[in-house]
Amino acid sequence: MRTVDQLLHEHPFFAGLDAEVLTLLAGCAANRHTSAGEYLYREGEPADVFYVIRRGRVTIETHNPVGGPVVIETVEAGEVLGWSWLIPPYRWLFDARAVEPTSYVVFDGKCLRDKCDADPEIGYHLMQRVAGVMYERLQAARVRLLDLYGAPGALN
Amino acid sequence: MPSTELGTHALEAAPDDPMLPRPFRVVARHQDTADTATLDLEPVDGPGLIFTPGQFTMLGRLGVGEVPISISGDPAAPPLRHTIRDLGGVTHMLVQARVGDVLEVRGPYGTGWEVADGAGGDVLVVTGGIGLAPLRPALLQLVAQRDRYRNVTLLYGARSPADQLYPDELKQWAARGIEVHTIVDHGTADWRGRVGLVTSLIPRANVDPTQTLALLCGPEVMMRMVTNALLDVGVDPGRVRWSMERNMKCGVGLCGHCQLRDLFLCVDGPVLDYPVLAPLIATREL
Numbered sequence: 001m002r003t004v005d006q007l008l009h010e011h012p013f014f015a016g017l018d019a020e021v022l023t024l025l026a027g028c029a030a031n032r033h034t035s036a037g038e039y040l041y042r043e044g045e046p047a048d049v050f051y052v053i054r055r056g057r058v059t060i061e062t063h064n065p066v067g068g069p070v071v072i073e074t075v076e077a078g079e080v081l082g083w084s085w086l087i088p089p090y091r092w093l094f095d096a097r098a099v100e101p102t103s104y105v106v107f108d109g110k111c112l113r114d115k116c117d118a119d120p121e122i123g124y125h126l127m128q129r130v131a132g133v134m135y136e137r138l139q140a141a142r143v144r145l146l147d148l149y150g151a152p153g154a155l156n
Numbered sequence: 157m158p159s160t161e162l163g164t165h166a167l168e169a170a171p172d173d174p175m176l177p178r179p180f181r182v183v184a185r186h187q188d189t190a191d192t193a194t195l196d197l198e199p200v201d202g203p204g205l206i207f208t209p210g211q212f213t214m215l216g217r218l219g220v221g222e223v224p225i226s227i228s229g230d231p232a233a234p235p236l237r238h239t240i241r242d243l244g245g246v247t248h249m250l251v252q253a254r255v256g257d258v259l260e261v262r263g264p265y266g267t268g269w270e271v272a273d274g275a276g277g278d279v280l281v282v283t284g285g286i287g288l289a290p291l292r293p294a295l296l297q298l299v300a301q302r303d304r305y306r307n308v309t310l311l312y313g314a315r316s317p318a319d320q321l322y323p324d325e326l327k328q329w330a331a332r333g334i335e336v337h338t339i340v341d342h343g344t345a346d347w348r349g350r351v352g353l354v355t356s357l358i359p360r361a362n363v364d365p366t367q368t369l370a371l372l373c374g375p376e377v378m379m380r381m382v383t384n385a386l387l388d389v390g391v392d393p394g395r396v397r398w399s400m401e402r403n404m405k406c407g408v409g410l411c412g413h414c415q416l417r418d419l420f421l422c423v424d425g426p427v428l429d430y431p432v433l434a435p436l437i438a439t440r441e442l
Contacts (some may be wrong), residue, residue, distance in 0.1 A: 012359075071347065
C-alpha cells in the first residue's frame with residue numbers, strides 16, 4: 001500500500017515539488033474512493049476540500065430545472081478538481097459527480113491554506129499550479145464559447 | 157464520349173479535361189447527424205476515381221452549382237464517398253440527394269495527407285466537427301497498414317454526442333489498433349465520456365513527440381490551438397500538417413478564389429505543412 005505522499009509524488013499536478021514539501025502537504029490529505037454516480041460536492045455547499053484525481057472521471061455540472069444536469073466539463077485521472085476552497089467565500093459554484101468509480105486524494109482546504117500562510121514559498125508553488133489549471137480551463141472555456149463546430153464555415 | 161456544343165460545331169471534350177464533370181449516381185445515403193449526410197457514389201460513365209487521402213472533388217449538379225467536398229471514402233475500394241454538411245444552397249441539395257440521383261463530380265484535386273511519411277513513428281490525428289471526414293481515408297489507410305506505424309492516436313472533438321461522425325467506426329478503429337479519444341463541447345444526461353476542448357486530450361495521446369506525424373483538420377482556430385499545444389510538447393513543426401479550406405471554385409488553380417498569398421489552396425493544398433502556413437495564418441484578413 002502506498003502512502004498519500006507517494007500518491008502525490010506520482011501525480012502530474014505536483015511534479016517538481018520537493019519530497020519534503022509533498023510530505024508536509026500530505027498531512028492535510030487522505031486517500032479516498034467514490035462509486036459511479038456519487039456526488040463529491042454540490043452547488044452552494046461549503047468548499048472546504050480540494051481533489052487530486054488518481055483514477056476515474058468526474059463531471060462538473062449544474063442543474064437546469066428544465067433539462068436536468070448540464071455537464072460543463074469533465075476532470076479525470078491526472079487532473080485536479082476544485083479551486084473554490086482557495087477563494088472566499090469558499091462555496092462550490094457547481095456540482096461534481098463521479099461518472100466512473102473514482103479514486104482521489106482529498107485535501108482539507110483550511111489545512112492547506114494554513115500551510116500556505118505559514119510558508120509563503122510553498123504557497124507560491126501551489127498557487128502557481130492552481131493558476132496553471134485555471135488558465136488552461138479559462139482558455140478552453142473561451143474557445144468553446146466560439147462554438148467552432150457549430151458555426152457556418154466550419155470545414156467540409 | 158460526351159460532346160460539347162460550340163457554335164455550329166460539335167467538339168469532342170478532351171478526355172482528361174480537369175474541368176469536365178462526370179456523372180455519378182448516388183448508390184447509398186446515410187444521415188450522420190441532423191445536418192450532415194454521407195453519400196456513396198458510383199460512376200455512370202466509366203471507371204471510378206483514384207484518389208489520395210486528403211484530396212477533394214467539386215461535387216454538384218447542373219443548374220444548382222458545385223462545391224468542394226473532401227473525399228471521405230476508402231482509397232483502396234469504391235464507392236466514392238463524401239460526407240456533407242448542410243451549410244448553404246448547394247450543400248443543402250447534396251444532403252437532400254436520394255439514392256438514384258445523378259450528381260456531377262470533378263476531380264480529385266489537391267494534395268494529400270501523405271500518411272506514409274509517418275511510417276516507423278507515431279501518428280497523431282487531431283480533428284473536430286466535420287473535420288473527421290477528410291481524415292477518414294487517412295485513418296482507413298492507417299488501419300489497413302497498421303503494422304507500419306508505432307502508436308496511432310485519434311483525438312476527436314465534436315459539438316455534442318449526437319454530432320459525432322462515424323460513431324460505429326470509431327469503435328472499429330479502436331478495436332483495430334487506433335487509440336481513440338473523443339470529447340464533446342456539450343454533454344448530455346446519458347453521456348459518460350469527456351466534456352471539454354480537444355486540446356485537453358493531447359496529454360492523453362500516447363505518442364513520442366519527437367517521432368510524431370500530426371494530421372489536423374477542423375476549424376482553423378482549433379487547428380491553431382492544437383498546433384500550439386503540439387509544438388509546446390516538442391512536436392516538430394515540419395511534421396504538423398493541416399487541411400486548409402478556402403473558397404475553392406475551379407479546383408485547378410486558375411480562378412484565384414482560394415488564393416492565400418502565393419498559394420492556390422486547390423492545387424497547393426488543401427493539405428499543407430504547418431511551416432508553410434504559419435506566416436500566412438498569422439496575417440490578418442488574408
